[in-house]
Amino acid sequence: MIKLRFLLPLLVAVLLGGCVSAPQPVPKGYTGPVAKIADTSAPVSDTKIYFFELEGIDGRGVLSSSSATTQTNHGRGFYMEPVLEARSVPAGGPLKLKLGAYTHVAAPILAFGGKMYSVSGEVEVTLEADKTYRVKGVLSKEYCAVWLEDEAGQIVSTKIEKGQKP
Numbered sequence: 001m002i003k004l005r006f007l008l009p010l011l012v013a014v015l016l017g018g019c020v021s022a023p024q025p026v027p028k029g030y031t032g033p034v035a036k037i038a039d040t041s042a043p044v045s046d047t048k049i050y051f052f053e054l055e056g057i058d059g060r061g062v063l064s065s066s067s068a069t070t071q072t073n074h075g076r077g078f079y080m081e082p083v084l085e086a087r088s089v090p091a092g093g094p095l096k097l098k099l100g101a102y103t104h105v106a107a108p109i110l111a112f113g114g115k116m117y118s119v120s121g122e123v124e125v126t127l128e129a130d131k132t133y134r135v136k137g138v139l140s141k142e143y144c145a146v147w148l149e150d151e152a153g154q155i156v157s158t159k160i161e162k163g164q165k166p
Contacts, residue, residue, distance in 0.1 A: 025054075025062045025089045033129030037097075037148070038086035039065040040134050047078050047106040052137040052146055055120065056098035057089055066104045073106065080106035086132075093126030099160060101137035101146035119144035121160035142166050 026034060039053035053064040068083040089095070100120035105111050117139040125148060127133060133156065137146035143165050148157040 025057050025060070025087045027060075027090070030090060033091040034088040035091040035127040035129060036086055036132040037089050037127075038132060038134050039084050040136055041065065041082050041084060042139075043082075044103070047080060047110055049080065049082050049104050050101065050117075050137075050139045051082075051104050052101045052135040053085070053099070054087070054089075054097060054135055055100045058096050062087060064100070066102055069104060076106070078106045078110075080104075089127065091127045091129035091131075094124045095127065096122050096124055097148065097157070098122050099135055099137075099146045099148065099157070101139050101144060103139060115141070117141070117144050119146055119160055119162045121146075123148065123157035123160065125157050127156075140166070 037054045039051060041052065042050040044050060049069075051064070051066045051069075053066060054062055055064050056062060063085055065083060065085045068085055069080065072083045073080050098120065100118070102118045103116045105116075119137070119139070132151055134149050135146065136149050138144065143161070143163040145159045145161045147155050147159045150156050
């Protein structure tokens, strides 16, 4: 029989482990100029969404929109409301950004229906202070790509691509 004095610390550790959050995109103590990077999405159906998102900066992970959506919609069955993340990041550069594009479904069982696409990788960019950038992309059976655009819709990173453009 497990004694209470061993079970209690284990229970506390498990409960507090759920409170851990992703690292912040701007390092602690940073006081320099910042830019903003916003994730985007494209609805496919009531239960499926394509996410185009920032996943990391210079090797540090950040909270992505697909993760935030999963956390927010947990326990809602086939109902899904997207949560789009936008975060301040150090301006200047060069910065290594990890970008990803993913099919996200309301319930894991829906993934068995197929048509789940993804692509991810790193790009190097120099960002201008006080500007907003958006992660954009395309997902399909033949071709998947993700990239970063500026406020004017101009592509400012290399494209991370998989497959052949139709």
